[in-house]
Amino acid sequence: MAERERTPSPPTISEVAATAGVGRATAARTLGGYGYVSPELRERVLAAAEQLGYRANALARSMSTGVTHTLGVIVADIGNPFFAGVVRGISDTSRERGFDTIVLSTHESLSEEIAAMNVLIDKRVDGVIVASAAVERADVAHLTAAIERGIPVVLVDREVSHLDLDAVVIDNREAAREAVDSLIRAGHTRIGFVWGPTTEGRPATRRELLAAASRNLWTDAERLRGYLDALDDAGIPFDPDLVMVGEKTESRATDEVTRMLALPERATAVFCTETDAMTGSLRAVRAAGLAYPADVSLIGFDDSSWAAVMDPPLTMIEQPMHELGETAAATLLSLIDGKATPRSRHTLETKLISRASVSAPPVADR
Amino acid sequence: MAERERTPSPPTISEVAATAGVGRATAARTLGGYGYVSPELRERVLAAAEQLGYRANALARSMSTGVTHTLGVIVADIGNPFFAGVVRGISDTSRERGFDTIVLSTHESLSEEIAAMNVLIDKRVDGVIVASAAVERADVAHLTAAIERGIPVVLVDREVSHLDLDAVVIDNREAAREAVDSLIRAGHTRIGFVWGPTTEGRPATRRELLAAASRNLWTDAERLRGYLDALDDAGIPFDPDLVMVGEKTESRATDEVTRMLALPERATAVFCTETDAMTGSLRAVRAAGLAYPADVSLIGFDDSSWAAVMDPPLTMIEQPMHELGETAAATLLSLIDGKATPRSRHTLETKLISRASVSAPPVADR
DNA sequence: CTGTTAGCGCCTTCAA
DNA sequence: TTGAAGGCGCTAACAG
Numbered sequence: 001m002a003e004r005e006r007t008p009s010p011p012t013i014s015e016v017a018a019t020a021g022v023g024r025a026t027a028a029r030t031l032g033g034y035g036y037v038s039p040e041l042r043e044r045v046l047a048a049a050e051q052l053g054y055r056a057n058a059l060a061r062s063m064s065t066g067v068t069h070t071l072g073v074i075v076a077d078i079g080n081p082f083f084a085g086v087v088r089g090i091s092d093t094s095r096e097r098g099f100d101t102i103v104l105s106t107h108e109s110l111s112e113e114i115a116a117m118n119v120l121i122d123k124r125v126d127g128v129i130v131a132s133a134a135v136e137r138a139d140v141a142h143l144t145a146a147i148e149r150g151i152p153v154v155l156v157d158r159e160v161s162h163l164d165l166d167a168v169v170i171d172n173r174e175a176a177r178e179a180v181d182s183l184i185r186a187g188h189t190r191i192g193f194v195w196g197p198t199t200e201g202r203p204a205t206r207r208e209l210l211a212a213a214s215r216n217l218w219t220d221a222e223r224l225r226g227y228l229d230a231l232d233d234a235g236i237p238f239d240p241d242l243v244m245v246g247e248k249t250e251s252r253a254t255d256e257v258t259r260m261l262a263l264p265e266r267a268t269a270v271f272c273t274e275t276d277a278m279t280g281s282l283r284a285v286r287a288a289g290l291a292y293p294a295d296v297s298l299i300g301f302d303d304s305s306w307a308a309v310m311d312p313p314l315t316m317i318e319q320p321m322h323e324l325g326e327t328a329a330a331t332l333l334s335l336i337d338g339k340a341t342p343r344s345r346h347t348l349e350t351k352l353i354s355r356a357s358v359s360a361p362p363v364a365d366r
Numbered sequence: 367m368a369e370r371e372r373t374p375s376p377p378t379i380s381e382v383a384a385t386a387g388v389g390r391a392t393a394a395r396t397l398g399g400y401g402y403v404s405p406e407l408r409e410r411v412l413a414a415a416e417q418l419g420y421r422a423n424a425l426a427r428s429m430s431t432g433v434t435h436t437l438g439v440i441v442a443d444i445g446n447p448f449f450a451g452v453v454r455g456i457s458d459t460s461r462e463r464g465f466d467t468i469v470l471s472t473h474e475s476l477s478e479e480i481a482a483m484n485v486l487i488d489k490r491v492d493g494v495i496v497a498s499a500a501v502e503r504a505d506v507a508h509l510t511a512a513i514e515r516g517i518p519v520v521l522v523d524r525e526v527s528h529l530d531l532d533a534v535v536i537d538n539r540e541a542a543r544e545a546v547d548s549l550i551r552a553g554h555t556r557i558g559f560v561w562g563p564t565t566e567g568r569p570a571t572r573r574e575l576l577a578a579a580s581r582n583l584w585t586d587a588e589r590l591r592g593y594l595d596a597l598d599d600a601g602i603p604f605d606p607d608l609v610m611v612g613e614k615t616e617s618r619a620t621d622e623v624t625r626m627l628a629l630p631e632r633a634t635a636v637f638c639t640e641t642d643a644m645t646g647s648l649r650a651v652r653a654a655g656l657a658y659p660a661d662v663s664l665i666g667f668d669d670s671s672w673a674a675v676m677d678p679p680l681t682m683i684e685q686p687m688h689e690l691g692e693t694a695a696a697t698l699l700s701l702i703d704g705k706a707t708p709r710s711r712h713t714l715e716t717k718l719i720s721r722a723s724v725s726a727p728p729v730a731d732r
Numbered sequence: 733c734t735g736t737t738a739g740c741g742c743c744t745t746c747a748a
Numbered sequence: 749t750t751g752a753a754g755g756c757g758c759t760a761a762c763a764g
Binding site for chain 2: 057059077079080081083085088089091092118121275276283304306310
């Protein structure tokens with residue numbers, strides 16, 4: 001029961017070998033689980049290890065084998081439930097295969113993403129999964145650098161244009177198109193889009209809008225394109241006043257939707273591309289003294305148990321967060337195994353969960 | 367532009383030294399940022415490193431220095447928004463100080479927690495932060511083992527009885543007491559508790575209930591105690607029928623609340639200790655054709671933007687998730703720095719956010 | 733089957 | 749100030 005503060009230098013394989021009375025290599029072989037060892041010595045070694053409380057030093061092992069059994073994960077924000085779900089998927093499937101995960105948050109900053117990649121390179125991870133904030137062609141040096149060093153990289157959630165990497169994503173554009181289309185089929189023509197690009201001024205033309213979008217996150221741009229697709233398919237003219245611009249915050253969404261609801265020809269439906277965009281919109285609807293779906297129809301991205309218990313319950317697009325992570329990890333792992341996989345581009349299914357936040361527009365506005 | 371698949375053996379410090387025409391040690395000194403090096407040679411080395419794209423091998427460095435600049439984090443589920451928030455806090459503050467984190471999910475299983483700790487020990491992390499599922503005295507061997515090996519451990523979110531470790535928690539008991547008390551002050555005496563212990567049968571007595579609770583998660587037990595405290599303070603008799611037992615799932619919560627709402631003397635308020643307990647309860651209230659707060663008052667744990675946009679908005683207890691993480695990381699870091707800190711027990715503040723889901727009980731039930 | 737011997741890449745005395 | 753040499757703990761040929 002002595003509580004001595006002995007310098008806790010953990011037992012090494014040599015000590016185990018010594019107390020077992022065998023050579024280093026023999027101990028290493030049985031403890032490392034490779035090579036042949038006679039049952040006798042094996043027993044002795046195991047006993048000694050047990051007695052000493054031996055645990056292999058993974059660092060030393062990695063030094064000589066060159067593999068760390070560790071995956072790097074780079075996301076914008078591990079605190080965001082979406083990424084948390086993805087990371088959980090990555091973590092679960094890699095753990096199953098004996099890989100651990102070190103995850104870094106970039107706060108959506110490219111420079112932090114680059115720093116994160118360097119950390120992972122330095123730590124010699126066996127591969128990395130990244131939801132990259134890179135959009136410009138010049139933004140991808142850190143990704144190609146990793147690959148040149150022999151570290152496989154797979155993209156998750158976000159593709160990076162003109163970069164031929166394995167990617168696991170959803171079809172944001174189609175998911176958005178489908179959602180907006182369902183609004184159109186319900187009779188809406190004045191459909192708000194929240195949130196849009198983070199420009200300062202309001203893009204006057206469709207071309208400007210698209211240009212602005214392409215300077216933003218890939219997912220956001222895709223969702224905007226899907227919105228426009230649906231409008232086009234239905235021959236509904238695009239109205240710049242119906243797309244939110246500016247900071248992507250809940251309160252900004254509230255302001256913008258409030259504005260859209262006050263337009264001469266007001267919005268009768270709102271499509272939200274993110275959770276906080278939806279809660280912000282909801283606040284605007286309430287503040288305007290309107291009710292959904294009677295006055296305004298609503299569809300949002302990223303289903304949650306909350307959305308289902310709203311009154312009325314919200315129609316939402318469900319993303320397979322966990323599966324995105326699982327698939328990304330599985331892809332990366334097979335890359336690490338040296339499987340000669342051609343570049344893959346997994347597009348996972350989303351699901352439009354119809355509940356009760358969509359109805360026909362009010363008669364007065366039709 | 368050759369896409370050669372050269373074996374990407376990264377440049378070592380020796381190569382840098384060679385191409386700079388200096389000794390290994392000199393290169394190591396300038397690249398490692400220690401010891402004296404003349405400006406001249408320093409320049410040469412830096413240039414060579416730059417040219418070769420040199421990056422220090424953190425494994426090798428850790429091998430010889432004995433530190434990894436890596437923190438281990440063990441939580442039940444990184445996909446859970448609460449833990450995701452905590453991890454984000456840990457990650458942010460440790461990153462600031464040059465530490466990375468490797469996080470492991472245990473799925474609330476003690477054996478996975480033990481395995482996780484072993485992984486971290488093997489990887490020689492400098493310290494670990496754990497939200498432990500340990501409850502029995504016999505469950506803490508892996509925690510003490512880490513400490514004996516010289517790896518500092520700090521608990522977050524959950525204390526572990528009879529184990530003298532630094533801990534960063536909230537006062538679950540007081541938070542619960544306060545919430546339930548506010549219900550009582552609104553006039554309620556029939557207050558449901560969701561969720562309770564995962565026993566099979568329904569504890570008949572208060573003693574049995576407490577015993578069952580103490581076999582469960584620390585946080586859950588504390589919240590239950592707080593509930594009982596509030597009842598005691600007000601002289602309201604405890605009724606076993608008003609506490610949920612069984613699996614902690616949303617649907618189970620719905621079933622149990624449905625039951626409580628159908629009691630001869632039905633519940634007129636429900637206190638929920640977790641997000642899914644709240645959404646499950648909400649479903650039960652709706653299904654019973656009741657409205658809140660008119661028919662049933664509601665208070666829940668873990669505020670979110672959804673809770674604020676419910677109609678009516680929900681009164682919730684807010685936990686400082688990010689700050690829990692920050693504080694835990696800061697505490698661990700100072701332990702690692704060898705600061706002679708006496709055992710600390712940080713209890714962070716929660717906040718009862720009063721919104722509109724609490725009112726007086728309906729007259730008929732008073 | 734077992735033990736000896738080199739490294740892995742870096743840090744760290746210790747002379748020079 | 750600089751360079752040579754040894755060691756961190758483990759794996760991996762290599763003889764024996």
